[in-house]
Amino acid sequence: MEVIKTDVLVIGAGSGGLSFAAGASQMGADVTLLEGHRMGGDCLNFGCIPSKALIAAGKHAHAMTTGGAFGVTPVQPKIDYAGAKAHVQKVIETIAPVDSKERFEGLGVRVIREFGAFTDKDTVVAGNYRITARRIVIATGSSPFVPPIPGLADVPYYTNETIFDLMERPDHLIIIGGGPIGMEMAQAHVRLGCKVTVIEAAKAMGKDDPELAAIVLRNLRAEGIEIVEGAKAEKVSGKAGDVTVQTDKGTHTGTHLLMAVGRKANIERLSLDAAGVKHDRAIKVGADLRTTNRKVYAIGDVAGGLQFTHVAGYHGATVIRPILFGLMAKARTDHIPWATYTDPELAQVGLTEAEARKKHGSALEVLRFEYDENDRAITEGKTDGLIKVMVVKGRPVGASIVGAQAGELIALWALVIANKLKIGAVANMVAPYPILGEISKRAAGQYYVPRLFDSPMVKKVVALIQRYVP
Ligand SMILES: Cc1cc2nc3c(=O)[nH]c(=O)nc-3n(C[C@H](O)[C@H](O)[C@H](O)COP(=O)(O)OP(=O)(O)OC[C@H]3O[C@@H](n4cnc5c(N)ncnc54)[C@H](O)[C@@H]3O)c2cc1C
Numbered sequence: 001m002e003v004i005k006t007d008v009l010v011i012g013a014g015s016g017g018l019s020f021a022a023g024a025s026q027m028g029a030d031v032t033l034l035e036g037h038r039m040g041g042d043c044l045n046f047g048c049i050p051s052k053a054l055i056a057a058g059k060h061a062h063a064m065t066t067g068g069a070f071g072v073t074p075v076q077p078k079i080d081y082a083g084a085k086a087h088v089q090k091v092i093e094t095i096a097p098v099d100s101k102e103r104f105e106g107l108g109v110r111v112i113r114e115f116g117a118f119t120d121k122d123t124v125v126a127g128n129y130r131i132t133a134r135r136i137v138i139a140t141g142s143s144p145f146v147p148p149i150p151g152l153a154d155v156p157y158y159t160n161e162t163i164f165d166l167m168e169r170p171d172h173l174i175i176i177g178g179g180p181i182g183m184e185m186a187q188a189h190v191r192l193g194c195k196v197t198v199i200e201a202a203k204a205m206g207k208d209d210p211e212l213a214a215i216v217l218r219n220l221r222a223e224g225i226e227i228v229e230g231a232k233a234e235k236v237s238g239k240a241g242d243v244t245v246q247t248d249k250g251t252h253t254g255t256h257l258l259m260a261v262g263r264k265a266n267i268e269r270l271s272l273d274a275a276g277v278k279h280d281r282a283i284k285v286g287a288d289l290r291t292t293n294r295k296v297y298a299i300g301d302v303a304g305g306l307q308f309t310h311v312a313g314y315h316g317a318t319v320i321r322p323i324l325f326g327l328m329a330k331a332r333t334d335h336i337p338w339a340t341y342t343d344p345e346l347a348q349v350g351l352t353e354a355e356a357r358k359k360h361g362s363a364l365e366v367l368r369f370e371y372d373e374n375d376r377a378i379t380e381g382k383t384d385g386l387i388k389v390m391v392v393k394g395r396p397v398g399a400s401i402v403g404a405q406a407g408e409l410i411a412l413w414a415l416v417i418a419n420k421l422k423i424g425a426v427a428n429m430v431a432p433y434p435i436l437g438e439i440s441k442r443a444a445g446q447y448y449v450p451r452l453f454d455s456p457m458v459k460k461v462v463a464l465i466q467r468y469v470p
């Protein structure tokens with residue numbers, strides 16, 4: 001067995017592990033990186049990238065059927081589902097070199113393509129290697145959680161790890177779970193010519209502001225997706241091409257089944273007990289991302305909390321400070337944005353209206369602006385949407401956007417909240433005309449409407465000054 005001594009061992013080459021490894025190695029640390037499956041992890045291979053590539057294929061199909069109002073005769077597109085999947089694979093292959101073993105070796109990282117498991121507090125065995133490290137970063141991500149629904153084990157089903165390899169178009173896709181995976185996949189598939197039923201135990205898009213989620217769901221239903229809420233999948237039966245899901249609200253039969261009911265942290269292979277790293281369903285960490293073993297950190301999906309690529313990357317950057325420089329660092333959560341890439345998109349940063357009201361009570365002001373008052377949205381025929389900005393004592397504490405390009409538009413508010421800027425910073429901005437982004441400025445402007453336009457004092461001052469101005 002080959003023995004390696006290294007400054008930092010990173011376990012997992014997904015969004016979190018790669019961010020840390022690239023930074024730490026380029027700053028001079030001796031970094032060893034383990035990856036037991038595919039370089040790039042979930043995001044590149046089974047998550048963000050393939051899902052957004054399939055959504056892009058669906059958008060093309062949808063555009064062909066919706067041009068009537070623009071004087072462009074709608075046509076029924078001929079869908080080559082395997083062609084759409086080929087696009088997905090091509091996109092993965094295009095991005096893959098950035099996450100590859102070769103690129104990381106070029107950055108000076110020792111990359112070992114094996115799964116790792118702890119044997120003691122600072123040692124990990126991976127294949128034929130025994131690696132001792134001064135610090136260890138666990139970045140092993142998460143996998144699809146498949147609940148023990150009676151009958152499920154005997155029926156063929158897909159998860160995010162297998163659906164992108166399916167080449168024959170499902171006639172009728174049943175999706176269990178109405179979270180972001182379920183809703184993004186539902187819309188991509190309905191646009192690619194599948195019948196789609198989503199079965200959701202509680203509320204679809206239940207982690208988002210309900211007013212904004214309702215706008216997405218109305219649009220998805222209008223495209224023909226059947227969304228059954230408050231229906232828990234209780235039994236699954238059937239065979240390939242004929243699958244039945246029984247819920248407490250009724251029975252649904254389709255040709256294919258996709259499970260999208262959340263994630264489980266990848267901790268089974270790690271032998272965490274040998275290292276004294278405590279966990280429940282995920283690894284237990286403090287705000288400093290340190291585990292109960294002070295030499296070991298956990299970042300990204302495996303640390304529980306928000307499960308997004310940008311969070312894993314942010315965690316990776318955060319633990320550079322303590323590991324390389326011996327400095328304190330804490331991961332914040334109040335400034336983390338997220339977006340669901342349905343059409344319309346739904347994006348959030350900071351507190352939702354309900355969370356802000358609970359925390360700040362009557363000190364909260366909610367600023368709103370609708371897309372149908374934005375000139376660019378009108379030109380594009382994308383008027384279904386709105387922004388809400390939650391403001392306390394002149395500072396935004398949250399923003400929620402539903403509508404075209406909400407994921408792009410939320411970035412401005414992520415900047416504002418990350419830097420604790422005042423609402424005036426956005427109101428002072430001059431936005432080029434006509435862009436959708438003006439909705440942010442107009443929402444910010446709402447803060448001043450009662451203060452400037454509805455104030456008797458302002459009116460008095462203006463009248464007085466006007467009397468003396470020559
Ligand atoms: C369908 C889908 C769509 C998504 N879309 C988005 C999106 O649009 N935007 C967004 O921000 N997030 C999205 N996500 C979430 C995002 O993919 C994850 O949050 C992100 O990949 C987490 O990064 P990570 O580094 O923690 O883990 P991962 O990317 O999962 O990487 C972990 C790596 O560790 C490896 N590994 C596991 N155990 C071991 C071991 N013992 N030894 C060695 N290696 C090991 C795994 O093989 C894996 O490659 C999506 C997820 C899914 C499933």
Ligand SMILES: NC(=O)c1ccc[n+]([C@@H]2O[C@H](COP(=O)([O-])OP(=O)(O)OC[C@H]3O[C@@H](n4cnc5c(N)ncnc54)[C@H](O)[C@@H]3O)[C@@H](O)[C@H]2O)c1
Nearest residue numbers: 177178179180181182200201232233260261262307339340
């Ligand atoms: N655009 C993005 O950023 C994006 C896209 C996809 C995934 N993700 C990440 O991946 C994570 C996982 O996504 P997800 O959609 O799998 O999980 P999720 O936890 O967000 O949603 C799962 C849904 O399944 C429902 N459910 C659970 N058991 C059920 C049952 N027996 N019957 C019917 N419904 C049931 C839950 O009520 C929940 O609404 C997300 O939380 C997010 O962090 C992000």
